[in-house]
Amino acid sequence: MHEIIQFIMDESVTDLPENSTVKSVGKSANVDHSAARRNLLKLGVAGMPMVLTLKASARQLAISQLNCVIVLPSRMRILVDSDGNAWSGTRNISYDASKGGYKLSDIQKFKDHRNTREFTGGLPNSLTPSACSSYSYGGGQDDCDDDSGGKGDDDDYDYYYDADFENASSDLDLLMQASSNTYADGIEAGYSSKDDDDDDDCEEPTHIDCGYYFTTLRRNREIRPGDFIDGSVWDLRGDDGLFVALSLQYACGVSETGWPGISCIVSILTYLRQNGGSNACPPY
Amino acid sequence: MAAGPITDDMKWRSSSDGYIATEFDDTYLVFVKASAETHFLNFLSFGIVTETESVAQTATELAMNLRRRFELTDEELTQELVSLTLSELDDTGLIWPETV
Amino acid sequence: MSTVTRVSDLSRREIRSSLREGSLLLHLGPFAQLISGSSDPLIDFLQDTYRDCQVELFPSDVTDVHLNLRAPNILRKFFRPQVVPDPGFEVPAVPLPIEMAPLAFEMGLNLSVALKCCRFVTIHAGVVADKDGAILMSAESGSGKSTLTAALLERGYRLFSDEFALVGLGDAVLQPYPRPISLKEETIPIVRELAGDEWISPIVKGSPKGDIAYRRARRSDIDQSHKQAKAKLILFPEFEPGMRPYKRRLNTAEAILRLIPASTNFGLLGEQAYLAITRLFDDAVAYELSYGSTEQSLSLIDEALQERDDHAA
Incomplete structure (x- = not known):
């Protein structure tokens, strides 16, 4: 906007309309304005606005709250299903294209894990994966009798969390950095000694490639919730938008503490409420 | 608040009671009292506001009167640009269509 | 009787008592700001950074701002104490550890002036x-x-x-x-x-x-x-x-x-x-x-x- 104003001012010369009673500032007398005006009209025909509106009714402190940045203190994984439910946690869910998608047992373990938070419904359509047209389980034949706790089962490594979650998390980050595999793959590669998943012989489907969206947000990822505000409503997209959507559900329905970057979200909600945002909280 | 679809036979009005204008080198800052919004107008858009204060006018009438006032030809100030500017001004609340 | 004095002329005990009672009136520029909510970090801050400012301990005049620096809940008053600035209207502030009471104080005054000043x-x-x-x-x-x-x-x-x-x-x-x-x-x-x-x-x-x-x-x-x-x-x-x-x-x-x-x-x-x-x-x-x-x-x-x-x- 400032650029346009500067341009218009550079193009303009002074003159008050006849019989004008408006206050005049910086007026220079006896300047021929006709050429500049004709030029402005040409620009108007070409699409330059004839009216500029300063939208701000100006609460700079509140506006600065819109610019807050959330830096994720630790890695966060998010699972979304086609009903708009979501889970956030720390476990990984294996994706194996050769077996037809995400491992079902991992999905269930992710949902059931004690560090997982569940969000029931409420995500906008833009963040919800399509439902399966027909259940398309993958072809893997393993893990029917899960939760037995035997070697080679992913469950074995839950002790990482149970014993000392925070230290384990750091260890796992190191492991992740040292490997291009996913977390679960890394664990398997490092610790599994027998009874690999692939060796079982069950008929139950083990993988699914539709109806879910799963993503990992890395530690130190910077998320700017203000980027998802269009006027005074939310326009949530992508993984960062998904994080903001869950943050909103948390702030609006659960608590205003205990979620990364919640103060940023609360500030924005306050701003939106003060500025007439009708859809500050879900449903959108 | 826009008035909806703009038609050629609409007559437009304004009132100097509703705003405060400050002139800076042939451009105008206009504060609208009702909305507490500030707008930046050039000679044409502000000219439309002042033209419609005394008598309501259609886009055609405005284009004719503004050409005469600013000594412009039909080619220099087209009726299309006047209509476009009316539409922009309609959003500011500075002008409104006169109801019959 | 109310008298105006500098913060540096007051004892720590006087400041603490006045903050507890919510009767410390800070005169600064065009505003009279009533402060309540005693904590050691806030008293330290006032004695250091506001040492030359004028205050009243028993004010009788009207005030422009009433800023209460309070715990966000009863638990956080005693266990890992926290503080939030409460200027009497909803503000986008999150609880801070009590050591950050100076920050809460400054934020509270800023928000009071920014959002409620009409003069x-x-x-x-x-x-x-x-x-x-x-x-x-x-x-x-x-x-x-x-x-x-x-x-x-x-x-x-x-x-x-x-x-x-x-x-x-x-x-x-x-x-x-x-x-x-x-x-x-x-x-x-x-x-x-x-x-x-x-x-x-x-x-x-x-x-x-x-x-x-x-x-x-x-x-x-x-x-x-x-x-x-x-x-x-x-x-x-x-x-x-x-x-x-x-x-x-x-x-x-x-x-x-x-x-x-x-x-x-x-x-x-x-x-x-x-x-x-x-x-x-x-x-x-x-x-x-x-x-x-x-x-x-x-x-x-x-x-x-x-x-x-x-x-x-």
Whole structure:
């Protein structure tokens, strides 16, 4: 906007309309304005606005709250299903294209894990994966009798969390950095000694490639919730938008503490409420 | 608040009671009292506001009167640009269509 | 009987007792601010950073602001104590550890003035003044406004405010409100170097805004906080390390359109605010400044002042 104003001012010369009673500032007398005006009209025909509106009714402190940045203190994984439910946690869910998608047992373990938070419904359509047209389980034949706790089962490594979650998390980050595999793959590669998943012989489907969206947000990822505000409503997209959507559900329905970057979200909600945002909280 | 679809036979009005204008080198800052919004107008858009204060006018009438006032030809100030500017001004609340 | 005295003349016990009872009235600039909520970090802060300010322990007058620094809930009053600023209306503030009570105090005062003051147009800006008039510096956080304000103090300017330009509604005259200058992270050593160690408060570490310290207002700033000034220079500074110094004279319309969004109560005051901001430019000229060091910013200001004087002559 400032650029346009500067341009218009550079193009303009002074003159008050006849019989004008408006206050005049910086007026220079006896300047021929006709050429500049004709030029402005040409620009108007070409699409330059004839009216500029300063939208701000100006609460700079509140506006600065819109610019807050959330830096994720630790890695966060998010699972979304086609009903708009979501889970956030720390476990990984294996994706194996050769077996037809995400491992079902991992999905269930992710949902059931004690560090997982569940969000029931409420995500906008833009963040919800399509439902399966027909259940398309993958072809893997393993893990029917899960939760037995035997070697080679992913469950074995839950002790990482149970014993000392925070230290384990750091260890796992190191492991992740040292490997291009996913977390679960890394664990398997490092610790599994027998009874690999692939060796079982069950008929139950083990993988699914539709109806879910799963993503990992890395530690130190910077998320700017203000980027998802269009006027005074939310326009949530992508993984960062998904994080903001869950943050909103948390702030609006659960608590205003205990979620990364919640103060940023609360500030924005306050701003939106003060500025007439009708859809500050879900449903959108 | 826009008035909806703009038609050629609409007559437009304004009132100097509703705003405060400050002139800076042939451009105008206009504060609208009702909305507490500030707008930046050039000679044409502000000219439309002042033209419609005394008598309501259609886009055609405005284009004719503004050409005469600013000594412009039909080619220099087209009726299309006047209509476009009316539409922009309609959003500011500075002008409104006169109801019959 | 109520008497006005300086914070430095009060004992710690008196301050604590008054804060507990919610009867400590801080007089600063045009505002009377009633403070309640006792904590050791807040008392330390008041005794250090507000030592020269005038207070009343048993006020009888009306107050502009009532700021309560309270625990967010009963649990956080005793277990890992926390504090939130409560100015009597909903604010976007999160609980802070009790050690950060100074930050909560400053935030609470800022929000009170920013969102509820109706006697002045409040503009997020630093302001200093000399006998010829005031320099108003409007910038977003992180643009070097506080460092520039602090640097100008060392050149003999009076501190009006680091946070708010208070513009009179009728006359557009600027009103001093000499609160401490808030310094963040890397600006702390710069201002410490400029002002001297004795003028910098202890650092509040690990706050949501990073490390924070305050440059105290001088006693002379506080004692002259009734002396208003007309604006002579309105600046939109932007600091970025390594940036080439640059200065551009702004036309008044553009400067006004930049100042309006920086006002925290423009929407509240409406027409009066518009008129006051427009009148700010009666004697003032506006510049956009970009620079990579404090020395460069001061040189650019010198140039701008010279141009203004030349034009007036």
